Amino acid sequence: MQTPAPRFPHGRQWMIITLAALLFVPVACQEDEVCEEVTANDLRIGFYPFDNDEWWATIDSLLVFTLEKPDTPVHDTLYQVSILELPLNTNADSCSFIIDFFETRDTLWLEYQRETHLISVECGFTMFFTLTNIEFTENYIEGLVIEEPYVTNSLDEHITIFVPDTLPGDL
Amino acid sequence: MNILRFLFLIPFLVICNSLTAENDTVFTPSARLGADLSGFARNLIEPETLTGEISLDIEWRKSHFVAIEAGLMQVDVQQETHRYQADGYFFRLGADFNILERSPDNPNDVLLVSLRYGYGKSDHEAPFIVIPDPYWGDHETSVSPESFQAHWLEAGIGLKTEIWNNIFLGWSLRGKLLLTSTSAPEMEPYYIGGYGKSGSNTRLSLLYSVLYRIPMR
Numbered sequence: 001m002q003t004p005a006p007r008f009p010h011g012r013q014w015m016i017i018t019l020a021a022l023l024f025v026p027v028a029c030q031e032d033e034v035c036e037e038v039t040a041n042d043l044r045i046g047f048y049p050f051d052n053d054e055w056w057a058t059i060d061s062l063l064v065f066t067l068e069k070p071d072t073p074v075h076d077t078l079y080q081v082s083i084l085e086l087p088l089n090t091n092a093d094s095c096s097f098i099i100d101f102f103e104t105r106d107t108l109w110l111e112y113q114r115e116t117h118l119i120s121v122e123c124g125f126t127m128f129f130t131l132t133n134i135e136f137t138e139n140y141i142e143g144l145v146i147e148e149p150y151v152t153n154s155l156d157e158h159i160t161i162f163v164p165d166t167l168p169g170d171l
Numbered sequence: 172m173n174i175l176r177f178l179f180l181i182p183f184l185v186i187c188n189s190l191t192a193e194n195d196t197v198f199t200p201s202a203r204l205g206a207d208l209s210g211f212a213r214n215l216i217e218p219e220t221l222t223g224e225i226s227l228d229i230e231w232r233k234s235h236f237v238a239i240e241a242g243l244m245q246v247d248v249q250q251e252t253h254r255y256q257a258d259g260y261f262f263r264l265g266a267d268f269n270i271l272e273r274s275p276d277n278p279n280d281v282l283l284v285s286l287r288y289g290y291g292k293s294d295h296e297a298p299f300i301v302i303p304d305p306y307w308g309d310h311e312t313s314v315s316p317e318s319f320q321a322h323w324l325e326a327g328i329g330l331k332t333e334i335w336n337n338i339f340l341g342w343s344l345r346g347k348l349l350l351t352s353t354s355a356p357e358m359e360p361y362y363i364g365g366y367g368k369s370g371s372n373t374r375l376s377l378l379y380s381v382l383y384r385i386p387m388r
Contacts, residue, residue: 040304074306090302090310116300116312118358120370121219124252125300127310 041126042085043110046157049165050142056082057163063100067107070098088112088151090127101140108144109135112151119153128152134159198233201279203331203339205382207242212379219248220362226380234269236283244293244364252301259293261365263325279384280332285343287325291364294318319354321363323347331382339382347374 047057059081064074074086074097089095094111111133119126129151136144143162151158203226210222224242231237241262248255265287271280297314304310329343349372354360360369367374 069306072306087304087306089307090304091307095307115357116302116314117356118255118297118314118361121248121250121253121255121361124250125297125302125312127302 040087041128041151041153042087043129043131043151043159044155044157045084045086045159045161046147047082047084047161047163050162052165057165058082059101059163061102063102065098065100067096067098083157088127088129090114099141104139106137106139106141117152126153131158140164199386200230202227202229202385203382204385205339205341205380207240208379208381209377210242210244219246221245222364224365224378226382228267234281236267236269238265238267238285238287239263240287240365242365244291244362246295246362248361252303253297254299255295255297255361257293257295257360257362259291259364261289261291261363263287263289263365265325267329277333279337279339281330283329283331283343285325285327285329285345287327287345289321289323289325289347289365291321291366292318293320293360293364295358295360297358314358317355317358319352319360319363321352321360321366321369322350323363323366324350329378331380333384337384337386339380339384341378341380341382343378343380345376345378347376348372349374 047059049055049057061077061079062075062081062084063077064084064086065072066074068089075084078084084099086097088110093114094109096107096109098105098107110131112129112131115128115130116125117128118124131146131149131151134144134146140163141161142164145160145162146158147160148154148156148158205226205228207222207224207226210224214221222242222244224240226238226240228236228238239262241260243260244258246255246257265285267281267283267285269281269283271282273280294316296316300312300314302310302312325345325347327343327345329341331339331341333339347366349363349366349369352360352363352369363369367376
């Protein structure tokens with residue numbers, strides 16, 4: 001007696017087999033929607049010895065506050081500072097910071113354009129900035145260069161500030 | 172965009188077509204009208220997104236189908252810091268090829284290889300936004316309605332089987348390649364109707380459908 005050759009499974013068998021397997025796909029493919037992104041985009045300043053942008057300078061200690069809110073420091077006393085992060089005002093196209101180096105003070109006046117940006121529907125919106133102008137006093141600061149005018153959620157240094165030669169920090 | 176990636180499908184389709192050696196009954200053209208159920212299923216998992224979709228395929232030649240799919244999508248995300256809304260439409264045009272040997276018991280069941288071109292157009296807005304700012308104070312704003320469009324290609328495989336007197340159930344697993352998407356840089360679309368969540372140029376999705384077959388002769 002001849003045994004019939006196995007046949008390719010037909011529609012209903014395929015439907016049962018594959019539908020059962022595929023029912024798990026939406027669950028397996030579901031993405032984690034917890035917001036893990038940084039939503040604040042601070043201005044990042046690197047301090048460097050004058051005429052040397054290879055090595056960071058290290059400021060022994062400093063204090064930062066603003067002309068707009070002089071009683072509320074942005075940063076209370078910080079020690080051994082090579083990189084300083086400052087929050088730009090999301091409610092105005094300019095703001096100012098006073099950096100108190102304890103022996104002397106300098107003021108930065110920053111002007112910028114603002115752009116609302118959607119990070120994701122889970123994380124919500126953030127503000128991107130484009131620096132257009134910076135004025136500064138030169139009591140302790142010896143020079144300032146805008147390295148990256150676009151202040152976004154990248155980790156770039158936006159401004160280089162040159163200060164008197166101090167002990168070099170690590171790269 | 173690298174459309175050449177899909178060229179590998181051409182010999183595959185030719186081989187599949189040659190395997191459908193059907194030497195039996197007289198061919199009867201037919202059409203199927205379908206409704207996608209996966210959008211409603213997805214809404215249970217992702218309540219912020221709702222899509223509805225209908226389809227029409229016509230078997231113009233034995234095992235060769237032309238297909239059109241069209242639908243609407245709506246997104247409404249309400250969070251403590253923002254609200255995002257979008258609505259729009261989409262359609263897909265393409266062809267299906269049956270690779271299943273038809274049995275006399277179930278002559279209308281098909282296992283399909285599919286190719287599609289997709290287009291979607293939507294408007295989205297954010298009527299309420301709060302950007303937290305612990306030092307300067309929270310910033311409140313909004314984004315006015317903006318339009319965006321997208322074009323994509325799809326390739327996939329799927330099954331349609333008759334469960335009762337011209338009523339079919341079907342699924343289709345689709346790989347998607349986004350060709351272009353236009354939108355304002357400040358607000359990328361969250362969801363492209365017919366394609367899926369934006370943010371990636373490739374997507375995999377699954378459609379479940381219920382269909383009615385209309386004999387044409």
